[in-house]
Amino acid sequence: MTASFDFAVVGAGIVGLAHALAAARAGHRVVVLDREAQSVGASVRNFGFVTVTGQERGDCWRRALRSRDVWAEVAPQAGIRIEHEGLLVTARRAEAMAVIEAFAATDMGRDCTLLTAAEARSRCPHLAAGGLAGGLWSPHERRVESRDAIPKLKDWLEAEKGVIFLRPVHVHGIEERTLYTSAGRIEAARIVVCPGDERLALYPERISALGIGRCRLHMLKVRPGNGARLPGAVMSDLSLVRYLGYAALPEAQALRRRLEAEQPAHLAEGIHLIVVQGADGDLVVGDSHHYEASPAPFAQGHVDDLILDELDAVLDLGPRTVVERWMGTYAHLPDRLMVVDAPEPHVRLVVVTSGTGASTAFAIAEEVLADLEGATA
Known part of the structure; x- marks a missing residue:
């Protein structure tokens, strides 16, 4: 299989889904790839608690406010109950x-x-x-009830935003604009890798150098x-x-x-x-x-x-x-709440390193999309 998209996201946790949403809202054809058949990582194991008050002053607090607003917009459309x-x-x-x-x-x-x-x-x-x-x-x-909210968000992105989900599919390499996967090759103009706490699948040398x-x-x-x-x-x-x-x-x-x-x-x-x-x-x-x-x-x-x-x-x-x-x-990471790395001009490696994914991911994704579009315009 070889398929082409405007935007590819590796990882279907909340950080990956947030990037899929931002890209779809911008009119891109989006594919999300994940090695698991369903979400089993941090996004469904945590509180589902979108926390604003108490976040670090500055960018983190600002991102939490913005992400809270996106949750408020998306939840009723996706059938996600605000508990x-x-x-x-x-x-x-x-x-x-x-x-x-x-x-x-x-x-x-x-x-x-x-x-x-x-x-x-x-x-x-x-x-x-x-x-x-x-x-x-x-x-x-x-x-939100994270174990329900994450699958509902995925289903809504698929049904209403036209996002394609390929899972369980393992991405074992990225070269230029080609993703090499267990299901064949995927071509994408822009790529975001959201590995969560997986450190060895993609760009392991960069993740190791960051000390994550x-x-x-x-x-x-x-x-x-x-x-x-x-x-x-x-x-x-x-x-x-x-x-x-x-x-x-x-x-x-x-x-x-x-x-x-x-x-x-x-x-x-x-x-x-x-x-x-x-x-x-x-x-x-x-x-x-x-x-x-x-x-x-x-x-x-x-x-x-x-x-x-x-x-x-x-x-x-x-x-x-x-x-x-x-x-x-x-x-x-002990001294950074998040990492956005650029292995290539059209690729971003995005890792939330503070347990604040549900609280900040939507705002992070908007910033990363703007950065990618500026870098590859």
Whole structure:
């Protein structure tokens, strides 16, 4: 088989699908190739949480805002349900409250609302009974059920935008404008490679030179025993020393010192709390962060226990039940949130290296498309 397209995307995770959307909207004939018959990587293993508040100040925060808007446009057209909107950041410690107060005073805090403890409990009656200094409500966030949203987005791109999907098809080489695949040759004027955390299939020498590694995380699905419904996503004190929009603030240092004294085991496992809810009432809860060249496939029970410990400190869920456990992985760099590399003028290698694909991919794709069109005009 030999076929020709204007635009080829290698990888059908959220980053690849975002590039397919941007190219299709620009009027290009688009093909997407993926070695898996269905999405099984980071895009379906994570929260499906489009996070704006807390992202690193500057480009990342701006991209998250833009990507949130694209999700809002595309979701109803693709039959993707927005499970809930907004984010409640809880502050159990005075030091945590100081961080969110400082955040609220920045340009990123626009439209966010500082809450007293009573106001936070009014907004979320299922907060745990322990100490609470207050909270922050952000209206910006959106949450989709990622294991459903990714296939629905793919089907919509195929049916409504004319995007061709070839899978399972392995791309084993790119020369000039030719992709050599297990299904034959594909010709494309422009090519974007979105490998996720796969480092050896295409341009391995460039990926190795960039130093891209992997992050492994523990994820849980929890069923509340009391029918708890949340007003939006929920985060806790631990999130404030992890998300760079908060952690870069001077006030975060005092909080980190207190957490190091009071929750050293959680910090050692890279744990912070995100809780999101599905239509069935079940909660997706996480997560931990372990950085390894080849992530171990074995889940350690004590890490799950620490995540659940933080969950119980923040939310009263009654006699909760863990109904699913799984491991996620994503590409990681310690000092860069994303990489756009240009192996050739008409080729871009795009890797989100911070676990923020769902939150930023649509904006990244628009930027990459503009760059490619400028470079190959």
